[in-house]
Amino acid sequence: MNESETSSSVGNDELEKRKKRGPVGERMGIVEQTRLAPEFVADIEKYYKYQEDVDKLVDRLEIVLQNNETILRLGNIECGEKADPYEIFAQNIDAFRSFHKENAQAPLIEVEAVVKRLAVMNREMQAKGRRSIRKMRRFVAQEQLAMINAQKKLMQARDAMDSARHELKQARTTEMVEEKGKFYARMVSEFDQQAARVAAFPEHLPNDKEEHQKELFDAYKIDRYHHWSDQYMMDIRSIMSRFDNIIAKKGLKKEDGEALFICSRMLRYV
Template identity: 20%
Template sequence: MDKNPEDQKIKPGVEDDDQSKKTKAAMAEASTIGWGRRWKTHIGQKTGFVEQTKLEPRFERNIEKLISYHNIIYKMVDAIELQVQIDPKILAQRRVSAPNGENEWGKLGGWLHYLAMSQFTEQPAKILDSYSRMCGKIGQKENQVQRRTRSHLIKRMRLYTGDDTEELNKCVDALQPLLTALDDTRRIMKSAKVSKDLVARGQAYQSMILAFNHKAGEIQGWIDEVTTVVTLHQNELIRFCREVAVYNDAVYNNLNETMLRLGYLPHKKDQK
């Protein structure tokens, strides 16, 4: 190949419109190459009469590492959201916060209040009502953490596992067909017998080179950004951990405060 794909670094979203259109056209052309032409190119490569273009090993390893990081973040985001929403049915609805009236702490508080009002009287009813109010406070705090998790705390991580991963997969999937088309157009160009055919086939070959380098350049842009992206994700993870720590402290403090108001003293070994 005339150009090393790693020499051309294009950040995702910052593309030349004209080259993008040419790349899409080349990808469409590559997808229409019939099995007969592919078979001729493949046999020629096996026998050594046709050159076979391969990705640079370091570039290929970097792609594998990038995809691996995307997969790690994808699993991490799911695990993070499970820290604040344990109901998988709600997460399956692409939500983190529970719908109105479905928060588990709120439901528990509602049942305790119902028992206090209809099933018990005097001191037992007061105890149940105290725990009911405690559950309400914890439920409000949990709703706050749940809302903030996806919208603020891990916003970039969630975006990275959504639109960015989808675009990356499209670029990676486009590389191999373009490589095959590149080898095929080069084989056809070399078989030209007249200058007119040579010029036309040479232009087709050149368009495949530019399209491949353009897609490879987009992927290289993601690879170059990994260092910055990792730092952003680390900061988001730290913010999330701090928020969850505050929430856990609030749960602990509300439980202790309610117990103390009711006259129950925590066991000494529980205070350690």
């Protein structure tokens, strides 16, 4: 394809896009308002609908990675330093261990080690999960705002163009017609440029969808963490059973062991 054919193709594509952006339509007061083409409006609505769907999906994925909504509201997925539930639980086990004699501490040391491994795994899972859905998160945060701002600017450009056209129609002298005509042409150009910016969002949507599908596949791979988490919780139950036996033999309060075991079971749902 030579340069003239390429230029012609680009020109035809741009002409088609301009047709989609809209002809002159109804009047707003005394100024005739440019009506955006139905196809252009439909593309924008489809884009917003997809953004809404991705927003809901990201919410669900984030709550799997981090079920503390306070942290999510801050825009984070990982907890602060030493603030992960498993890290806190390991600290509590360490403190709890000091209340027991040395021969009863071995199971607690094992449990603490297991919980610390869970803490490391949880952080790794959250970090990998955050990276795996970063494009979807950016899509619903940054790009959504960019699209809204671009559409607002388009409406402002349309109003300026319509006003310039109205002033051109009101011109009565050759000098005024020339002056208003140049201004109107400039407003039309600015409107077309802004419309192209808005159109770029839905036009890029197929690529966005492909990237999001890849991220979704990567996010589902993180589910393997829960399998290992289950295995570790089984280890904790086994260790705590031995701890209960030690307590029973030594005549200590069995409720102490049960309390720790209950805490370990509750962590399954953290």
